Amino acid sequence: MIQSEAVPKPRRNVELLLLVLALAVGIGASAMVGLNSAAAFDSDFWFQSSLLAVAAFAFHIVLRLRAKYADPVILPIVVALNGLGLALIHRMDGPADDTGNNQLRWTLIAMAVSIAVIWFLKDHRILRRFTFISLAASALLLILPLVPGISAGEILGASVWIRIGPMTFQPGEIAKITLAIFFAGYLSSNRDLILLAGRKIGPIQFPRFKDLGPMITAWLVSIGVLVFQRDLGSSVLFFGLFIVMIYVATSRISWVVIGLGLILGGGFIASQIFSHVAFRIDSWINAFTPEVFGRSPGGSGQIVQGLFGMADGGLVGTGLGQGRPDLVPFANSDMIIALIGEELGLIGLFAVVMLYLLLFTHGFRAALGTRDAFGKLLACGLSFAIALQCFVVIGGVTRLIPLTGLTTPFLAAGGSSLLANWIIVGLLLMISHTARGPVDTTPLAPAAPATAASTATTEAVKRQ
Amino acid sequence: MNQAIRSSWLAAVAMFALIFGAISYVQVIGADELNANPWNQRAILASFCNDRGAIIVAGKPIAESVPGTETCKFQRKYTQPELYAGITGFFSRGYGSTGLELSLQDQLGGNSDQLFLDRMSQMFLGKQPKGASVELTLDPELQKLAYDLIPDGQRGSIVVTNPKTGAILAMVSKPSYDPNLIATHDAAAAKANYAELNQIPGISLNQNVSGPTGNLLAPGSVFKLVDTAAALNSGKYNKDSELPNPSTLPLPGSNAVLPNYAGGNCNVRETADFAFALEQSCNTPFASIALDLGQNAIAEQAKKFGFGEKFGEQLKLGQAVSVFPANLDQAELAQSAVGQRDVKATPMQIGMMTAAIANSGVQMKPNLIKTVRAPDLRVISEAKPEVLRTSTSTSIAAQITQWMTGAVSKGIASGAAVPGVQVAGKTGTAQLGDSGLNNSWFTGFAPANDPQVAVTIVIEGVDVTTGAKLTSPNAKKIFEAVLNK
Numbered sequence: 035m036i037q038s039e040a041v042p043k044p045r046r047n048v049e050l051l052l053l054v055l056a057l058a059v060g061i062g063a064s065a066m067v068g069l070n071s072a073a074a075f076d077s078d079f080w081f082q083s084s085l086l087a088v089a090a091f092a093f094h095i096v097l098r099l100r101a102k103y104a105d106p107v108i109l110p111i112v113v114a115l116n117g118l119g120l121a122l123i124h125r126m127d128g129p130a131d132d133t134g135n136n137q138l139r140w141t142l143i144a145m146a147v148s149i150a151v152i153w154f155l156k157d158h159r160i161l162r163r164f165t166f167i168s169l170a171a172s173a174l175l176l177i178l179p180l181v182p183g184i185s186a187g188e189i190l191g192a193s194v195w196i197r198i199g200p201m202t203f204q205p206g207e208i209a210k211i212t213l214a215i216f217f218a219g220y221l222s223s224n225r226d227l228i229l230l231a232g233r234k235i236g237p238i239q240f241p242r243f244k245d246l247g248p249m250i251t252a253w254l255v256s257i258g259v260l261v262f263q264r265d266l267g268s269s270v271l272f273f274g275l276f277i278v279m280i281y282v283a284t285s286r287i288s289w290v291v292i293g294l295g296l297i298l299g300g301g302f303i304a305s306q307i308f309s310h311v312a313f314r315i316d317s318w319i320n321a322f323t324p325e326v327f328g329r330s331p332g333g334s335g336q337i338v339q340g341l342f343g344m345a346d347g348g349l350v351g352t353g354l355g356q357g358r359p360d361l362v363p364f365a366n367s368d369m370i371i372a373l374i375g376e377e378l379g380l381i382g383l384f385a386v387v388m389l390y391l392l393l394f395t396h397g398f399r400a401a402l403g404t405r406d407a408f409g410k411l412l413a414c415g416l417s418f419a420i421a422l423q424c425f426v427v428i429g430g431v432t433r434l435i436p437l438t439g440l441t442t443p444f445l446a447a448g449g450s451s452l453l454a455n456w457i458i459v460g461l462l463l464m465i466s467h468t469a470r471g472p473v474d475t476t477p478l479a480p481a482a483p484a485t486a487a488s489t490a491t492t493e494a495v496k497r498q
Numbered sequence: 499m500n501q502a503i504r505s506s507w508l509a510a511v512a513m514f515a516l517i518f519g520a521i522s523y524v525q526v527i528g529a530d531e532l533n534a535n536p537w538n539q540r541a542i543l544a545s546f547c548n549d550r551g552a553i554i555v556a557g558k559p560i561a562e563s564v565p566g567t568e569t570c571k572f573q574r575k576y577t578q579p580e581l582y583a584g585i586t587g588f589f590s591r592g593y594g595s596t597g598l599e600l601s602l603q604d605q606l607g608g609n610s611d612q613l614f615l616d617r618m619s620q621m622f623l624g625k626q627p628k629g630a631s632v633e634l635t636l637d638p639e640l641q642k643l644a645y646d647l648i649p650d651g652q653r654g655s656i657v658v659t660n661p662k663t664g665a666i667l668a669m670v671s672k673p674s675y676d677p678n679l680i681a682t683h684d685a686a687a688a689k690a691n692y693a694e695l696n697q698i699p700g701i702s703l704n705q706n707v708s709g710p711t712g713n714l715l716a717p718g719s720v721f722k723l724v725d726t727a728a729a730l731n732s733g734k735y736n737k738d739s740e741l742p743n744p745s746t747l748p749l750p751g752s753n754a755v756l757p758n759y760a761g762g763n764c765n766v767r768e769t770a771d772f773a774f775a776l777e778q779s780c781n782t783p784f785a786s787i788a789l790d791l792g793q794n795a796i797a798e799q800a801k802k803f804g805f806g807e808k809f810g811e812q813l814k815l816g817q818a819v820s821v822f823p824a825n826l827d828q829a830e831l832a833q834s835a836v837g838q839r840d841v842k843a844t845p846m847q848i849g850m851m852t853a854a855i856a857n858s859g860v861q862m863k864p865n866l867i868k869t870v871r872a873p874d875l876r877v878i879s880e881a882k883p884e885v886l887r888t889s890t891s892t893s894i895a896a897q898i899t900q901w902m903t904g905a906v907s908k909g910i911a912s913g914a915a916v917p918g919v920q921v922a923g924k925t926g927t928a929q930l931g932d933s934g935l936n937n938s939w940f941t942g943f944a945p946a947n948d949p950q951v952a953v954t955i956v957i958e959g960v961d962v963t964t965g966a967k968l969t970s971p972n973a974k975k976i977f978e979a980v981l982n983k
Binding site (some may be wrong): 347417433 | 499518520526537540
């Protein structure tokens with residue numbers, strides 16, 4: 035896994051080739067949607083397709099200039115997913131709807147921001163300086179939807195949106211990134227303390243109580259999100275993110291045990307106290323009982339209709355534009371996985387899930403390859419967040435776990451989610467650039483206390 | 499640290515393995531079950547605007563697809579809606595399907611395996627897909643006669659079958675409704691109509707709990723045929739047995755008594771033979787038979803007639819299972835023996851019991867579907883008479899037939915008598931609590947020596963006089979209509 039022994043290769047031409055394939059997926063899907071809706075190959079189609087292609091190639095060129103050792107697979111995967119999402123959202127648009135074009139606008143904005151991050155940040159390690167600023171930013175972002183005047187109020191039972199002019203935005207999506215930066219920064223600086231102190235009970239070493247501080251903080255943040263914003267999905271995501279990062283920082287399985295204990299306990303209490311959580315669980319377990327199916331809001335109609343759609347799709351799907359996803363509420367956002375299952379079939383959905391698997395695997399490879407603890411933690415946390423988000427969404431849609439309101443990265447309609455996930459991609463690309471590139475001998479940016487980086491390389495030897 | 503990263507990756511991969519499993523389950527392994535779920539409208543929506551096959555009675559469609567609008571090419575239409583609603587059911591977008599529209603969905607919609615080649619050729623020739631048509635065993639004149647014999651506003655059912663083949667010749671119940679009101683493509687109208695129809699007492703748009711095959715009623719004295727068969731079958735009784743016939747029978751373990759009907763002729767005799775007891779429909783002889791034989795013997799005979807059982811797969815309608823309860827105390831057993839307490843039977847069940855007696859003890863599978871034809875009129879399935887079960891021996895059936903003939907020729911079922919024809923019959927009057935109202939029954943067949951037709955009539959919630967007028971005399975009209983053809 036350590037790349038430094040071989041001569042580093044940029045492999046940007048591989049990326050270019052894959053990018054052409056990726057664009058073929060998205061634009062091809064868009065063409066099929068057009069063919070099936072009698073509005074094939076109109077000027078809109080060509081305009082939108084070329085915008086996506088231009089943005090993708092611009093991104094590619096920026097990588098050539100600024101991060102030429104970046105992983106060549108990540109960008110094509112994301113472009114393929116995003117392109118497919120655009121086609122599917124466009125497919126669900128009625129004559130008066132503008133969701134598809136809105137998604138395209140947000141895609142371009144998100145790619146531009148991601149390019150800007152790569153261009154101006156140059157090196158992900160600089161982010162470590164912003165450890166505590168990130169914490170403050172996270173807190174601010176999470177509180178914003180509750181501030182009167184900015185808050186967009188309660189939409190579909192959750193208060194996670196803010197209003198900026200004509201648009202609504204979900205700051206929690208960005209908080210995912212700032213929280214990851216905070217955790218990475220804090221843990222890379224303090225992991226020795228957390229590691230060495232503690233009491234051993236049986237086979238598990240438990241940390242000292244005061245080292246539990248950040249864990250408690252994370253737990254409180256998750257619970258706070260759940261209580262005040264009524265957003266179960268984000269709550270699970272934040273907490274999962276933190277558990278993985280603290281586990282990677284310490285290699286102690288005890289953290290995972292404590293974390294899972296806390297989340298199960300918190301979840302149980304929440305299900306007892308909050309009706310929206312209880313409804314979610316009820317409509318998961320009893321999805322096929324008539325009173326739960328018919329209940330509105332909080333019933334299982336959405337899940338069950340999604341399952342019907344997927345079952346109808348079967349192995350090969352009904353074909354793009356041929357199914358009846360209009361029977362499934364939110365088919366272009368929360369339930370877009372069910373739409374893929376219905377129209378592209380098991381084969382198409384497996385391909386999409388496989389793309390996500392490849393995406394986070396390459397993120398983890400960047401984490402393995404980079405030499406600084408901060409970068410490892412950040413890449414690992416962000417990659418795991420993508421995986422966990424997919425699991426929570428797809429697991430919810432397939433009734434493996436209760437359905438929560440998370441978005442499917444890059445596919446689902448929603449600007450905030452696109453923006454956040456494209457920034458994550460930018461960060462992963464930067465980290466993979468340092469992981470795969472020649473060893474960087476420039477001094478690290480100073481960070482307090484600067485012990486973490488030096489111990490990072492010996493860590494793998496010391497603790498398996 | 500790298501080891502922990504690898505472990506985290508493994509955890510993520512494990513989550514994805516679960517996802518792959520869940521998707522496979524939903525889309526392949528469990529897909530059939532989801533597709534068959536009655537809430538799943540996809541199949542019906544996919545075929546909703548197709549040209550479905552017609553449901554045909556004597557060459558004329560009673561349900562057919564007629565040209566609809568530009569967006570939905572065909573609309574389901576019921577030509578004699580109220581007359582056949584209990585059989586056709588409805589085919590709707592918002593409320594699914596019921597009746598034959600539901601149970602013959604594969605044939606009518608053109609999705610059955612036997613229509614595979616037709617679908618292929620339709621596809622290649624670019625023709626509108628068309629389903630198979632289904633011809634029923636019903637006789638339209640008899641159906642109309644039976645329907646009109648139940649007065650409007652009166653709840654009741656009539657079942658007319660051929661006891662030798664199991665073919666259903668007429669099957670009606672009131673109140674009925676117009677399925678066109680729910681099949682309409684106007685969703686708002688369908689919704690309003692559905693709500694309004696469901697308000698009407700006696701109309702249940704759910705086929706499984708309504709109509710002659712779904713409506714469970716106290717059978718009253720027609721249940722005495724079960725007691726009689728059980729008695730003869732036990733060997734403890736024969737055609738000459740004298741049965742105790744007190745005017746009241748004290749119910750064991752309680753202060754209550756089971757009386758014979760005060761207005762009838764039962765009370766002229768202290769004992770009675772089967773012939774007299776059945777002719778006059780005395781209660782106490784049958785209660786004492788049941789107390790003597792025990793509930794298992796009665797329950798077993800009831801089961802042989804079809805209580806607790808289904809009618810067989812050829813009857814493509816919702817079926818309620820008739821009940822003879824278990825674990826009765828002696829008082830309950832005595833009352834159950836005369837078809838009261840918690841004994842419940844559908845009109846179809848009583849009709850099948852009578853048909854079995856008519857057919858030498860052999861019960862045929864009730865059958866509503868004569869032929870199923872592909873769009874090119876090729877017959878793809880045709881009903882053949884099939885035996886469902888043996889209810890009694892031939893000799894017992896013959897003996898009961900003789901007694902039932904007596905009930906019509908010189909007993910209280912005399913209203914069903916047809917000049918020149920031997921008619922076998924049995925009446926029943928099941929009291930509905932202390933309301934003074936009854937379920938009034940007639941079940942019988944004719945001619946007794948060569949049964950062509952079995953008729954079962956039940957009129958619900960009437961006084962004794964009205965019930966008597968609407969049962970046996972109406973049966974006579976149906977017998978005449980069939981036999982004079």
